[in-house]
Amino acid sequence: MRRLLFKAAAVALVLPLAACSTKGGAETNSTGVTDKEITLGVMADLSGPFKSLSTAITQGNELWAKDVNAAGGVCGRQIKLETVDHGYKADTAKTLYPQIEPKVLGFVQLTGSPVMAALGKNIEADKVTTTPASWSSELLNNPYAMIVGTTYDIEMIDGLSYLQEKGMLADGDSVGHIYVDGEYGANGLRGSKYYAEQHKLQLHDVKITSTDTDLTNVVTGLKGQGVKVILLTTTPKQTGSAAAANKALGLNVPILSNNPAFDPALLKSPAASALDKLYIVASTVPFSADIPKAKEIAQKYAAAGYKEPPNAGTPYGYAVGEVWGTVLKKACENKDLTRDGIHKAMQQTTSADTGDLVAALNFGTPGAPATRQVYVAQPDASAPGGTKYVQPLFEAEAAKAYKAPHEGQ
């Protein structure tokens, strides 16, 4: 009898302890969460081919964290960012990931398709919700990828529709597409191929690598093919080279690019005078956009005293923060601040509002891009951030009908 009593007492002691497991959510601790802090990871490219964009996104993330913390934090906790630089190298990212992953609840930024491809399985296994600063719809097969904005394929479809609507392209025309090897380029090409099939365009695609910089010979070849438009899913340096060759060779056709292909630094390069034919498609507003939230961020950016010139990455980085804020609040309401809880909260987020920094987002359909709306912008040296938008948010009919690779799976 005494033994039975002892056992009952032991069970009574253990039960409250079990109730204190991480599932207890907002009141208890899980990976990257303490009573006072929520730590989010930033795996950025601060030294590689996309360093300008990624640096600006990181600064946007920081400005958001600062604002949230000044307003009392989320779920009674301050937001802390843990940042590492992988330089757009998948092998470096592979080494850094095991060091940063145990410290964070999720990744507010993970720049680069090759990096996301290398870490995709780890992210899935560790159930760590991640916002890739890489907009490939192929990534949407990973349930933990929370892509803020539309994807490269849809950017191309929307962009081509815009050019056709403006009379710069007609059915049956010849079009050149220069794209970098890897998921970034392949996904942009998927969009242009889809549109080309719909509109009987003759698509001449040229695959390059991210380290190639001189595209003069490639553009010479495209000129020989009589292209009416050049599409670019490239790095900013490659965009500069293609634009310079487009003008120098007397081709002078419109150039349509995915969002990472432009960097305002190009406006200070010898290619600057050749950028007037460039149209950039993105689902984030330009830095200088005439909307209240973008203006507010521009002021905060100036006040923060960052040395680097701003670009569209800053409002995007802030917008990603806002989406994370929405997801974290939902997880807090659900009383589940674990990684599982964040994932569940993401799927429940069907209307994340970023003050129009990014089109309205819906993460409720697995495999589908969160939006199909884009802005079209053009380089403008006089605008802070280097671009002005020439077309407000819109969604082409062709983009509505397009089925992303993992949609409905």
Place this chain on the structure above:
Amino acid sequence: MTTFLQLMLNGLGKGAVFALLALGFVVIFKATEVVNFAHGSLVLFGGYLVLVTKDTVGWAAAAVIGIVSAGLLALAVERLLLARSRHADPFSLALLTIGVDVIITEEVVRRLGVSLPFIGDAWDAKPLQFAGVTLFRTHLVALGVAAVLITAFFLAFRYTTWGIALRAQAENPEAAALVGIRRSRVTASAWLIAGLLAGVAVLFIATQDFSGAGLSRGTHSIALAAFPAAIIGGLDSTAGAIVGGLAVGLVDALSTEYISFAFAKSAVFLVMLVVLVVRPAGLFGTRETTRV
């Protein structure tokens, strides 16, 4: 036809710069039988000096500073490192230059910021249209400069005392020493000249017209891409440097269009391989003969 002509012009223009770079390899190899793998870092160093001085002293003066600095750095590398190992095997010294290359390159790359530093201000992105084709000013100036410098070296090798001393040393170092040719002076001057050539070449490489990229790690890779040019022409031949350089430029341009962009990179090495199989000393290199 216009496309073909344009590609030929693109290839020849780039080939001129490759020839200048190849000549840098050739000068040192001719004098010392050492293959200088640090040539790319000399190119980067010269460019970096142009970059940091051009806002203060103006582009032309900065260009001179860059060229001279690259020459002096090459001289310093030879005097402080290679000259101390004068009995070392040329292969060991070549390995030493790889170490020098890594140190200089990494330091320069570390110092470069987020900007896109283009340094061909006088000629970059100012193309000329002529009879339906485009002549890139960078290519034209590079062709002119390469023609002048290469002719000057050709004459110097043949007719000056320095040239004769250098050839004598290359032919038979011991006999050259016996007739009073100072090995250290010949070697040091060869390194100085190679450095100066590297300083000239970078003014064409870090341009929109040539590489599409400012001064960066890519500049170094381009400089090393001239190595096949030197091999194709023959590592000890001035004329070979020209032919090798132009061959690399043309093969790259034509194979991009008529085969594929991806293939163009390996095409140059494929040509090098074929040349080495048929003529192991390169197209114009001295064939090694041994009395048996």
